[in-house]
Amino acid sequence: MEFFNVVTVSDARMIIDDNFNIKIGYEIVNLDECTGRILYEDVISKEDVPAFKRSAVDGYAVFSKDVFGASESIPSMMNLKGEVLMGQVPVERIEFPGDCVYVPTGGMLPYGANSVVMMEYTERLDESTLLISNPAAPGENIIDAGEDIKTGEVAIKKGTRLRPYEVGVLSSLGFLNIKVSRKPKVAIISTGDEIVKADGIPKPGQVRDINTHLLYSLIMEDSGEPVVYGLIKDEFSLLKNTVEKALSECDAVIISGGSSVGKKDETVNVINSFEGPGVLIHGISVKPGKPTIVGKVRDKIIFGLPGHPLACAVMHRVIVSHYLNSLTGHKLLEYPVTCTFNINYHKAKGREEYLPVMLDYDGDKIKATPVFGKSGLMTGFSKAWGYIRIEKNQEGIKEGQVVYAYKF
Template identity: 45%
Template sequence: MDFFDVVSVQEAINRLMEAFKEYEFKAEEVSILEATNRILAEDIYSHIDVPEFNRSTVDGYAIKSKDSQGASESVPSLFNILGEVRMGEAAEKEIKSGETMYVPTGGMIPQGADGMVMVEYTEKLDEENLMVYKPIAFNENIILKGDDIRKGERALKRGKRLTPESIGVLAALGISRVKVYKKPKFYIISTGDEIIDLDEELELGKIRDINSYTLYSAIVKLGGEITGKAIVKDDYELLRQQVEKGLDISDIVLISGGSSVGARDYTARVIDSFEGRGVFVHGISIKPGKPTILGEGKGKLIVGLPGHPVSSIIVFGAIIEEFIYKKMEVHNHKLKTKAIMDFNFPSSPGQQTYQMVKLEERDGKTYASPSFGKSGMITLLSNSDGYIIIKPHEEGIYKGEEREVYLL
């Protein structure tokens, strides 16, 4: 593999998917109380109708809707009260023309009734007679059996991230345990003689380890798990030992730094030293993040990320997140919004450019302005709300055009 034989972002993803086409993230069964933010590993089909009976959406009286036509405050419709439906109990009586029963919100609609009059539009003459002052339409104020979910219908699709609303659907179906993908396991390695950890004394020429902490947070946000992290000096054997440790206890090993061409950059050599196909991408036409390495060792993914924090996070989102979500069949996973560009910006020919932007609301519209800075500046990320993608074939972006902004 020649250094910096760059490929497009899409080609890099294609090679990654091909290299790991047989690889599968395993599933596990968990309680729905532990399933929030996990990725569903199976389609969920309903074995019941939801609701299982016609239910009232208001407090009021169940009637035949046609009996209320023409009702008004001056000329009300008169009904015979048969009783009431209690919550949690079946409605045992059948409504005939001119008859009614009181039904609370969520209560079962009696047979024969096809509408609910809100209690505000009624008045009891006595315990047996009711006046209705407003006409209602057919099935008004009623949720019909199966309106929410029909028996046999797919209620939740495999690959869905389970939200509180999704957990509510599972509870409605009586499902207490569900299959989700196991959290992808990552091992993070930061490389470089100059890198020190947070608890070490900062000396002139040294740099605090930023990448492993930003990547740690990105992995947690993704829904992954970190099995360990380490700082390694520029030493081939030390790096290989850490990569081997990571391969044994994780799904993906991330090596931050050491991906560019240089006498002391050992990442590619280390990846090629393990059993497997070794490096299959060394260089991606992405800005920032060109010196990215993708490889395989012992059947696991090894990624050499650029040392600059912004480049590292951009590549993580553009490549690694895409890989994981494609394998788990997750769709529409990126949060995005539309914004009007508040600036002109040229592109880098042949490269897919990720331009950081800030968002601002003005006169009811959302505008995006550029966040400028070098990829080694971590504040470029913290001061930005998202980014836009400029495709390789585009000449740039123009002030006034509307673009999609991917939110951080």
């Protein structure tokens, strides 16, 4: 394949989808350990939630017809029969006109009641007499059985990344052991003669390792399990041996650096040295991150990402995350913030661009200001709230133009 026979981002994703159809499998985890995991199958409720009709407020359960027309000037006089105790089935019943029963928030509604009057609209005259100064429509202040979740309903869809809120739903349904997608193991191999460990002291011409730790965190965000294979010098045999080991142990491999066409860039040669299709993509029409590689070896995917940290981060977001989500079945839904662009910005046609931006309020509007930085620098992401995507045939953005910002 000729270098920089570039494809679009959408074409790159399509090539990945067409060439890889791997099922990652599942594991069962405890309810308290499933936050951030991807649900493997639909959770179907085996019961109604709530299981009984209950009050949504502190107040008095009544038959709504008995308080029809009640007001402060002409209150309804009611017969107070007793109270509902939390966690117990009501003993008292609404059986005669004018009966009422005190019920706390969440308490079970007594037989015969079809609404609840809030305490603010009541006044006790004595132990058995209550004045109600506000009407209540049928069903008012009541939560019906199954109003939250009905028996047989899909409570949480497969592919959902479980948050504390979904954990709450699972506990309400009595699910303690949750079937989640197995975390895909993703190898991280950083290359470059100029790279030293993050805790090392760089000599002139050397830089600390950023991408290993950057990719580690990004993979964790994608519900993957990062496996670090260390820093590898720009030597064919060393890189091939490391990739060989990573392929035998992991579901996917990421090689950071060596994706361009320099004399020491060996990623393409290593991928093509194995049996299989080899390199599928070398070059994606995106800024930053054009010299990205996607290969296939032994039915496993190998990504060759640019060594420059900003470009590496963008391409992980654009390409690697897409693949990891397809492995786990996660459907990523993004809801951008509508903003007004703060300056005139020109870009070259032909490449889709991911531009980091800061957001700030300008009166009642949100303005987006680009964070300028070369792909070799990392602060473009650390300072930015998110990014805007500029289409490849778009020449730029005008000051005051409405844009959509996606959160990192």
